[in-house]
Amino acid sequence: MEKRRSDCPALPPGWKKEEVIRKSGLSAGKSDVYYYSPSGKKFRSKPQLVRFLGNAVDLSYFDFRTGKTIAGNTRASRDKREARPEPPRRWPLVRRRASIYHNKPLFWEKRLKGLRSSDVTEESLRAMDLPRACIGPDPSEDCLLWAIASALHLSSAPISGQSTSAEKNPGVWINASQPPCRSFSVTEQHIREQELVVDRARRSLEEALTADTLARIAQTKRETGVKERRTR
DNA sequence: GCCACCGGTGGC
DNA sequence: GCCACCGGTGGC
DSSP states (O other): OOEEEEEOTTTTTEEEEEEEOOOOTTTOEEEEEEOOOOOOOOOOOOHHHHHHTTTSSTTEEEEEETTEEEEOOHHHHHHHHTTTTTOTOOOOOHHHHHHHHHHHHHHGGGGGGOOOOOOTTTOBOOOHHHHOOOOOOOOOOHHHHHHHHHHHOOOOOOOOOOOOHHHHHHHHHHOOOSSSSBOOOOOHHHHHHHHHHHHHHHHHHHHHHHHHHHHHHHHHHHHHHHHHHHHH
């Protein structure tokens, strides 16, 4: 009997997927898919997952059997795309870079306008401290943030901004592999400060997830108690 | 009583 | 006809 739990990138960290092949009976050879929450709770169906995760995770495009996120939610479109599932939606910049970047290097960042990071309640996350003095058609901080994020995805080379020549004539001297801002450098101090920010965010997330789990357990206990009193 | 496992079936 | 979903049950 094949039994293997694997990570599921389309679900939050800690969730595992398991596929169990039926070994006997009329349905021998078919398989059942199960998911396990970080706390070990087992889920046999997508409705079960949706009920448990609520608004915390959008499962509209989640394919229960494959464990992958798909582009459409109809049965027909899903079947057509089965051999080419969409990557998880948490890396939109990576998916969009190929077509937009190669066409017009100077203006592609404008096309990312409107994309914004947000938490599970759709509340926009706080803006970052960015290098000053943007160069290019859209001087907004949002645009620069998207440009830096995409530059980090495009190459493992250092991200340092544009040369002074680009400031004088961006149409001629702009370096498409760098974000459209004045040259800047990142120091060890900057890195340490950002590590602290990330560390704080992780702790907050951990506390929120723990509180959520405890609340769900309490809710389940309350519901169970009500049912038991009614049946007496 | 729990749960792994398979069967039944409604929706497509 | 297929299969996602969930009910039922036998083994522990």
